[in-house]
Amino acid sequence: MKRLPHSLHQVAPDAAPRERILAAARELFYQQGIRAVGVEAIAEAALTNKMTLYRHFGSKDELVAAYLQSLADESEERWQALQSAHPNDFPARLEGWLTHVEEIVNDHGERGCAMANAAVELPESDHPARRIIDQYKTRKRKQLVELFDGAGYQEPETLADEVFLLFEGARIAKQCHNTLDGPASRLIKMLRALLRQHPHRRPSKRTKHS
Amino acid sequence: MKRLPHSLHQVAPDAAPRERILAAARELFYQQGIRAVGVEAIAEAALTNKMTLYRHFGSKDELVAAYLQSLADESEERWQALQSAHPNDFPARLEGWLTHVEEIVNDHGERGCAMANAAVELPESDHPARRIIDQYKTRKRKQLVELFDGAGYQEPETLADEVFLLFEGARIAKQCHNTLDGPASRLIKMLRALLRQHPHRRPSKRTKHS
DNA sequence: GCCGTATGTTACTGACCGGTAACACGCACC
DNA sequence: GGTGCGTGTTACCGGTCAGTAACATACGGC
Secondary structure (H helix, E strand, O other): OOOOOOOOOOOOOOOOHHHHHHHHHHHHHHHHOOOOOOHHHHHHHOOOOHHHHHHHOOOHHHHHHHHHHHHHHHHHHHHHHHHHHOOOOHHHHHHHHHHHHHHHHHOOOOOOOHHHHHHHHOOOOOOHHHHHHHHHHHHHHHHHHHHHHHOOEOOHHHHHHHHHHHHHHHHHHHHHOOOOOOHHHHHHHHHHHHHHHOOEOOOOOOOOOO | OOOOOOOOOOOOOOOOHHHHHHHHHHHHHHHHOOOOOOHHHHHHHOOOOHHHHHHHOOOHHHHHHHHHHHHHHHHHHHHHHHHHHOOOOHHHHHHHHHHHHHHHHHOOOOOOOHHHHHHHHOOOOOOHHHHHHHHHHHHHHHHHHHHHHHOOEOOHHHHHHHHHHHHHHHHHHHHHOOOOOOHHHHHHHHHHHHHHHOOEOOOOOOOOOO
């Protein structure tokens, strides 16, 4: 069981210890896996020590939960920013989300969805991280339904589920291949084709105040 | 980092040690995760000891690779059996495969695709398991393409990619929810709808020797 | 009987794990 | 000038990890 080389990721040295620890956890847990990283390695990467880590997070499991929660918060912020950037313009929101998805799927450094990865690594049903993962995925799906509903698609739940599963599948499939030309590379084309042919109440193009 | 309770899975006591070890590895690695299970636990579950394990598999990494290879072999056998069961009848093969998918997705004990889970747990690009995972997924996709091509669908690659990603997505999404009514529960309906509306060269129904 | 091979048993290594105790330091607030 | 509070330091705990050495045993072929 080899270890990945230490990533030497620099953490903002003037931030509060708690934030440094979370930043280090996000880097290490995501890149190497949760079970593969010890708390000491995180404390070191956060330019602090194990005691300070345990004063802020009572256990490794709690730290894992906080790590995932911080990702969920960031994702929520990003989503809200996308909504605010296009008030009442659902097609533009959809376009923005597709761009975001495209970036994720084309990013070589990506290692899939951190929530899904955590779910794979932590099968215990009472792990504190499980609640956060479940809530996150439920919320993401709900947001997609609202997006498609607002954009005028019929059966937005069905469409959201399809898009959701395709996205999830692409992110996990990418981790299974060393090469770049797996089925995941065709995700965006698939999504656009799916949207094009899906029953639509209103025309796709809408002005802001229609 | 709690451990899952020992599953007490009984291994055929009269089988050869190597087979017992592989059977135990398949049970424990799959249910609890690769990094969460020690070699000693596997040896015990296999009704043998660590030394015998290390004589058959030089290291834990090699054992992991052999574990995945045995799953790949079994999957290949199942696929070949499905082909033989319906000679020259691609629609029947497709129907059989869909039934298999349905069983997997509806099985509560399921914990996703072992290959994908391993890919999540083992990010090191030179791990011996990586080659097997990559080959497995590539082969599965190729088989789907052949299946859809034989069954008369146009653009079988596109269709295979969509089906592949939906299936992968459903298996990973299932792990993210404690409840059973996630998007994964709608997979079969999605697949059937997808097949129904996909351009088709020949009618779906074919006799064996047409 | 003899021998080779596979297996079991025990004990061990050195490293790392998550987690804690005890104590020293610095610094802001009053 | 005190007084807390957050932080850093060191050392430690018991446990588990992957992996190995040395030796005993069982069994099959000849």
